[in-house]
Amino acid sequence: MDLRTAIRLRRSVRRYAAQPVPRDLLDRLAADARAADHLVRPGVRVERVDGRERVAGVLARYAGVYGLVRGAPHLLVGLIPEDTPENRIDLGYVLERVVLEATRLGLATCWMTGSYRPDRAARAIRLRPGERVAAVVALGYPRTDPLARLHDAAVRRVVAAHRRLPLTRIVFAGRWGGPWSSQGADPALVEALECARLAPSARNRQPWRFVVEGEEVHLALTTPAPIDAGIAMAHVALAGREMGLAGRWRLRWADDGMARRLRLPPGVVPAGTFSPIHPRRP
Numbered sequence: 255m256d257l258r259t260a261i262r263l264r265r266s267v268r269r270y271a272a273q274p275v276p277r278d279l280l281d282r283l284a285a286d287a288r289a290a291d292h293l294v295r296p297g298v299r300v301e302r303v304d305g306r307e308r309v310a311g312v313l314a315r316y317a318g319v320y321g322l323v324r325g326a327p328h329l330l331v332g333l334i335p336e337d338t339p340e341n342r343i344d345l346g347y348v349l350e351r352v353v354l355e356a357t358r359l360g361l362a363t364c365w366m367t368g369s370y371r372p373d374r375a376a377r378a379i380r381l382r383p384g385e386r387v388a389a390v391v392a393l394g395y396p397r398t399d400p401l402a403r404l405h406d407a408a409v410r411r412v413v414a415a416h417r418r419l420p421l422t423r424i425v426f427a428g429r430w431g432g433p434w435s436s437q438g439a440d441p442a443l444v445e446a447l448e449c450a451r452l453a454p455s456a457r458n459r460q461p462w463r464f465v466v467e468g469e470e471v472h473l474a475l476t477t478p479a480p481i482d483a484g485i486a487m488a489h490v491a492l493a494g495r496e497m498g499l500a501g502r503w504r505l506r507w508a509d510d511g512m513a514r515r516l517r518l519p520p521g522v523v524p525a526g527t528f529s530p531i532h533p534r535r536p
């Protein structure tokens with residue numbers, strides 16, 4: 255399965271079957287998390303909690319609109335060495351790489367920044383000095399019985415999980431608000447942006463906006479959500495690479511110069527710029 259198919263298939267699953275994930279698949283995911291390390295700041299890393307009881311101990315009983323994520327046999331714990339937006343962006347990037355690889359392997363996942371207890375997650379793993387837990391991801395096989403499906407459907411309805419803004423509402427040309435059209439644009443770029451549009455975000459807020467300027471793509475956020483930014487960056491970079499549109503993100507968190515040049519309105523936070531690496535096609 256290619257990554258772009260995985261991006262289209264992935265959805266958050268909140269009820270899990272008891273069956274644990276086979277060791278060789280867990281090893282593959284762990285290797286994938288480590289392979290991403292060179293892309294990100296040192297110390298941004300992923301640990302794992304195994305066993306339904308241990309995982310249940312970390313998941314909160316109530317978390318706002320979300321029902322309990324229940325029954326997961328594994329939990330991926332996203333760790334950052336210091337609480338900075340850049341580290342959170344990197345964590346979003348790394349962990350989403352693992353989420354997409356898990357989807358490719360036929361596994362179910364659910365990102366969480368609300369439905370778990372960070373203190374308990376920290377106790378369940380071996381923390382390095384100064385480290386903190388920034389997010390977790392449930393991992394396992396989905397329960398498929400009617401009750402579980404009903405619960406998943408109910409939560410999905412509450413957060414309108416299936417909904418995504420159209421590309422024309424989130425992509426601009428040249429500056430904030432500049433009308434952009436996929437007509438005449440590089441099809442690989444259009445597809446990479448489409449993959450970003452399908453990314454998961456906390457409460458499905460879809461905070462990402464893209465300003466296309468020549469060959470560069472700038473990412474800005476309507477709400478300061480650096481993990482969501484990292485996830486969308488992963489979708490653009492990984493989907494792009496798969497199509498021969500190799501490129502690199504440069505983080506530009508809250509860069510005033512960028513905000514002024516792109517005429518971002520107050521409250522919209524610059525996050526980064528994606529530049530293609532030449533030659534474009536392999």
Ligand SMILES: Cc1cc2nc3c(=O)[nH]c(=O)nc-3n(C[C@H](O)[C@H](O)[C@H](O)COP(=O)(O)O)c2cc1C
Pocket residue numbers: 264265266267268317320321323364365366367368369370389413414415416453454455456457458481482485
């Ligand atoms: C950073 C982040 C945090 C999230 N936190 C939670 C959470 O605490 N509890 C939960 O049930 N879902 C959580 N979600 C899942 C989102 O609600 C979900 O991704 C969104 O509604 C889109 O649905 P989909 O993932 O099925 O496409 C989170 C997603 C992201 C990306």
